[in-house]
Amino acid sequence: MRIAMGGISHETNTFCSGKTGLDEFQEREWGVGQEIIDANKGVRSYQGGVIDACERLGIDLVPTFYASATPSAIIAREAFDEMENLLIQKLDEAGKLDGICLNLHGAGVAEGIDDIESHVITRVRDHFGPDMPIVVTLDLHGNIFQESLDNADALFGVNLYPHTDSYDRGVEAIEILPKLISGEVKPAMHITHLPMMLPSTTTDLSPAKDINEICWEHEKQDDVIDCTFFHGFAPADIPRVGVSVLAMTNNDPAKAKQISEDVAGTIWSRREEFRPPINPPEKVFEMAGEDDGRPVIINEKADNPGGGGPGDGTHLLRAMIEAKLEDACFGFIHDPETVAQAHDAGVGATISVRLGGKKEPLHGEPIEATAYVKCLTDGRFIQQSPMGRGRKVDLGKMARLVIDGIDVIVSTIRTQTLDDEVFRLHGIEVTRYKYVAIKSSNHFRAGFAPIAHKIIRADTPGLVSADLSTFNYKRLERPIWPLDDEVSWP
């Protein structure tokens, strides 16, 4: 049996300025053929699961083309077309295939295409015909459209946020393929959309945790293949954004419909529990309370590069400096200029910096300060978080600066912080600090929850704000919760 894998993955924050081009994909993840295997073998990623499952089942796996960029602005149309064409070309060159496994996201938007996943799936379907088995892995932040269901045989979204189950979804997608090919399984999928958007919400805690448990209870039935609560991705100004529930049974469309509507009904009835408290940084420092010997993790969600934040926002760091916090570190601020300046000056130098605040006015002014260059690194380490464990990370040259007594790590590459390895790389043992500030929404929980005294979100203005009323939607279908008062469903 020969199965091809490939895909294009992007979470598009349409509120970011500019466009995302091929450079951003090439910087983060760009693999052709064997490169995809080399980057993912032994890694807790979708592809890592696909590779291991194929090996175990004796399936001949043909890697084709895969690209992924850190979440950012709308994808330039030429860039998307080039990647999609390359994917089709590489799938064609794969020779005779028995099935195709696509690794997509669900919240990709290109110029003129509100839903790149349906576009890719439909194009692959049209190209390979109605009989080619096509399975797809997706992120739970996908805004999922019916067209994807119509053109794929089976869709598998991650259940957990932090996405520690990407590997397992890759395994599932491969395991179903022999059954699809033999006719043993005929998936019937149904999706129920709710007029509801979520700010990013971890599944480690209620109410999202409870909804997952309801989904998994359904999955225990023999004829239920999957039930997934898609949170959707709110910072996207496209008509259909938000929560959906996808249920998949073996050849029982009525049952798939009933399960997806039941779970959606429970989410809808509990929607007020999903409304987040909004805490400005000053209040967060108070909420940190007494030191118990373990660090308080403060996450600046609104500038999470993993949701499209520039990563160079200065609101939280400025508040920490003004509050004169002691035993505090920040990992990290994205600012290639300041990194270069520190590397030029060398370890032990004192330099005048204009740190961060250079890309999106919403994220604050640069911090003008005197900084001591404590250490300089190459930005390379191996991810240790249960999410994506084993992945080789390269954040480019980095620097650890000391500004008003606060240790601040600065990066060349923009991405979110997933575990404390980046601190360790710079000689910082976070368990010895009281305050550890990072830019991430929820993925960091997989790496930091085991060592944290408390985790508290600091709400600053930004492109990934938990306060959805701060986004200026123009194309979104209204009414929708939580923006509008009068929203009814069904």
Ligand SMILES: [Zn+2]
């Ligand atoms: Zn996600």
